[in-house]
Amino acid sequence: MPGTEEAATAATKAKRDRVFLVVVDDSVEQAVALRYACLRARKGGGRVALLRVLEPVELVEWAGVGVMMQEERRADAERLLAGLAAQVSDLTGGMPILIIREGEAREELLGLIDEDPRISILVLAMATGSGGPGPLISALTGRHASRLKIPMALVPGGMTEQELDRVT
Amino acid sequence: MQVYLPIAEMSVDALLLLGIGFGVGWLSGLFGVGGGFLLTPLLMLIGIPSAVAVASAANQTLGASISGLIAQWRRGNVDWRMGLTLFAGGLLGSALGVQIFALLKRWGQVDVAVSLFYVVILGIVGALMVRESVTALLRRRRGAAPRRKLHEHTWLHGLPYKMRFRDSRLYISVIPPLAIGFGIGLLSAIMGVGGGFMLVPAMIYILGMPTAIVIGTSLFQVVFVSANVTLLQAWQVGSVDIVLTLLLLAGGVAGAQFGAAMGTKLRGEETRALLGLLVLSVAFGLAWNLVQTPSRAFTLGPLS
Numbered sequence: 486m487p488g489t490e491e492a493a494t495a496a497t498k499a500k501r502d503r504v505f506l507v508v509v510d511d512s513v514e515q516a517v518a519l520r521y522a523c524l525r526a527r528k529g530g531g532r533v534a535l536l537r538v539l540e541p542v543e544l545v546e547w548a549g550v551g552v553m554m555q556e557e558r559r560a561d562a563e564r565l566l567a568g569l570a571a572q573v574s575d576l577t578g579g580m581p582i583l584i585i586r587e588g589e590a591r592e593e594l595l596g597l598i599d600e601d602p603r604i605s606i607l608v609l610a611m612a613t614g615s616g617g618p619g620p621l622i623s624a625l626t627g628r629h630a631s632r633l634k635i636p637m638a639l640v641p642g643g644m645t646e647q648e649l650d651r652v653t
Numbered sequence: 654m655q656v657y658l659p660i661a662e663m664s665v666d667a668l669l670l671l672g673i674g675f676g677v678g679w680l681s682g683l684f685g686v687g688g689g690f691l692l693t694p695l696l697m698l699i700g701i702p703s704a705v706a707v708a709s710a711a712n713q714t715l716g717a718s719i720s721g722l723i724a725q726w727r728r729g730n731v732d733w734r735m736g737l738t739l740f741a742g743g744l745l746g747s748a749l750g751v752q753i754f755a756l757l758k759r760w761g762q763v764d765v766a767v768s769l770f771y772v773v774i775l776g777i778v779g780a781l782m783v784r785e786s787v788t789a790l791l792r793r794r795r796g797a798a799p800r801r802k803l804h805e806h807t808w809l810h811g812l813p814y815k816m817r818f819r820d821s822r823l824y825i826s827v828i829p830p831l832a833i834g835f836g837i838g839l840l841s842a843i844m845g846v847g848g849g850f851m852l853v854p855a856m857i858y859i860l861g862m863p864t865a866i867v868i869g870t871s872l873f874q875v876v877f878v879s880a881n882v883t884l885l886q887a888w889q890v891g892s893v894d895i896v897l898t899l900l901l902l903a904g905g906v907a908g909a910q911f912g913a914a915m916g917t918k919l920r921g922e923e924t925r926a927l928l929g930l931l932v933l934s935v936a937f938g939l940a941w942n943l944v945q946t947p948s949r950a951f952t953l954g955p956l957s
Contacts, residue, residue, distance in 0.1 A: 545868070546684045546782065546850050548789045548925055550857055554864040561865075 503531040503605040504582065508538070508594060508621065509569060514642030517649070518610035519569065521640045523576035524653035525608075533573050534582035534604060536597060537562045538590040559585065591624050595632050606636050613642040660894035661705040667900055669699065674713070674904025681717050681905070682912025683919070684928065689714040689846035689879075690778070692901070694771050694935045698942070701897070703767040704758055707845030708886035708893045713901045714847040715879040717909060722876050725869030732820035732866050736873035738827055739852075742834025743841070743878035750842025751885040758890060768939050770844055775936035778850060782929030789922045809859065821862045821870075829860060834874060842882045847875035 505522035509515060522533050539562055542554045566583045573581040582603075586593040598604055609625075611618035618626075618639070625633055640649075656667040673695050681688035689710045696706035725731055757763040812826035833855045837848035852871045856862045862870070887893040 544684050544919065544924060545853070546925065546928060547854055548785045548922060550853060550864065550867075552789075553857065557864050 502603070504534050504603045505531060506534045506536060506598070506604045506607050508536050508590070508607075508609060509566065510538075510590070510621075512610075512612065512619065514610035514612050514619070514640075516610075517642050517644055518608045518640050519573070520576070520646065521610070521638070521644075521649055521653065522608040523573055524649055526579075527577045528653055531605075532579055532582060533577060534584060535566055535569055535573070536584045536586065536594065537566055538593045539585060539587045541587055591621060591629065594621070595629070598634055604635060606638055607633070608638045608640065610640040610642045656896060656900070658701075658705075658894050658897050660892060661701050661897060663700070665699065665701070665897075670897065670900040671904040673699075674901035675908035676904075677713075677901075678717060678905030678908025679912040680908075680928070682909035683915060683924070684912075688717055688905070689841075689848075690771075690775065690844070690850060691931070691935060693767075693845040694775070694939055696897075697764075697768065697771075698935075698938055702892075703764045704754070704890060704892040705894050705897065707754070707767060707843070708883065708890065709898045709901065710845035711841065711847075711879045711882040711886065712893055712898045713905055714845070715876060715883060716902045717905055718847055718849070718872050718875045718879065720909075722869065722872040725872055728869070730866045730869035731873050732818060732862070732870045733873075734816075735818045735821050735823075735830060735860075735862070736870045738816070738818075738830045739834035739837075739870070739874040740877050742831035742836075743838035743874055744881055746835035746838025746840075747842040747878050747882045748838075748885065750839040751882065751889055753839075754843055754886070755890050765943070767844065768943050770840075772936050772940045772943065774840070774844070775932050775939070779929050779932035779936055782932060783926060786922045786926040786929060790926070793922065818862075820866055821860075823861065825860065833859065834878075837874065838878050838881075841875075841878050842885070845882070847879050849875050 505526055507515070507519050507522045509519075519533075519535075525531065526533050539558050542551050542558070545551045545554070562585050566585065570581050570583060573579075584597065586597060594607075598607065607625075609619070609622050611622060617623055622639060625637060644652075654667045655664045656670075657664050673692070677688040677692045677695070680691065692713055693703075693706050693710040696710065697703055701709075722731070754763065757766050809829050810825065812828045814827045815824060816827045817824050833852070837852050837855075840846060840851070841848050849871050852874060853867055856867050856871060857864060883893060
């Protein structure tokens with residue numbers, strides 16, 4: 486049947502075009518989310534996007550100091566993303582999309598998803614401690630759940646590399 | 654509502670003190686500064702003797718800075734080694750400062766000396782703040798921003814006794830941080846300020862510390878030096894007024910909460926320009942007090 490074949494090509498193309506968005510924060514479990522996204526992209530096609538949200542600089546009494554703070558935060562974020570990008574390209578063979586935004590993490594994440602239609606799935610890892618899954622997940626599954634326009638994958642933060650390999 | 658201040662030996666409206674504490678606390682929450690550099694002159698302008706104003710403002714700075722230090726410490730933004738080095742200088746500087754203060758008090762010149770210090774330093778700081786924010790405003794209109802070289806080598810890097818400050822990513826001589834700590838400690842003892850507003854730029858521009866840990870590390874120095882100043886002032890000069898400090902702190906804590914909540918919503922340049930103007934006007938107020946003809950040319954008092 487020609488119809489099925491057409492649908493199948495369309496599906497592979499869509500698979501190649503899909504983008505896994507990983508939020509880069511300073512948590513331990515973020516590495517698990519990144520690995521999961523990379524493995525999915527490698528095995529099933531697609532790209533990885535890394536988002537780093539910078540905290541805006543609080544008011545300091547000297548303007549020059551404030552400007553320097555902002556520049557240094559941006560430089561740190563660029564260095565961090567460049568390091569992770571190398572990891573991603575080792576795992577998937579392709580360069581990830583790197584995004585740096587400034588503001589409040591949840592608002593910037595939702596804003597980015599609204600603005601960028603390429604992003605097809607959000608990958609977040611849950612914290613392993615007893616303090617809940619993490620602020621972003623709590624917000625996006627709770628009070629702000631209705632604002633999320635794409636599906637979200639939640640990876641348990643305690644999964645090992647072998648386990649991640651098995652499920653992707 | 655008048656209250657009697659036992660050390661300052663005068664009656665003041667308690668609501669006025671609460672209001673001053675609130676206003677200064679609000680600014681310190683807004684800018685993350687101790688606020689001592691506004692508090693001491695304001696107290697002096699309402700007629701509190703300089704000795705009491707300085708000692709009590711140092712105490713208020715201590716209270717205002719501790720919560721900031723705890724918050725920064727939790728986020729890992731304090732370089733302990735650098736903080737301790739600065740504090741070592743600060744300890745010496747503040748001890749010497751209190752001796753000078755006690756000496757000035759014995760000579761009866763403390764009011765003039767403190768006022769002069771404030772007029773000069775607030776004048777410079779205020780002028781720099783206004784200039785900086787005006788340039789920033791102009792630049793925003795033109796839309797160009799010059800970039801600074803990240804790491805410059807100066808003669809400071811040739812000094813001996815080098816030490817590694819891992820958290821600051823620095824390998825420098827201990828002399829500049831000791832000297833900076835000493836200078837700020839001296840000012841802290843004489844002026845009753847925490848000194849954060851001068852310490853922060855000094856740490857960035859002279860020492861070359863990364864900005865992320867500058868605020869936390871400066872708060873570390875401010876907390877311990879102002880604690881030392883309060884202790885020495887109370888012990889040697891006997892001028893910490895507990896009623897005054899309590900009222901100021903009560904207002905200050907409430908004000909700081911408001912300020913911190915507003916801090917993220919305000920435009921930086923305009924607020925900073927206003928702060929600079931405020932600092933300048935306090936300096937002018939003090940200068941005017943120094944030169945105007947006093948309403949009473951003589952005062953009589955019992956000799957002790």
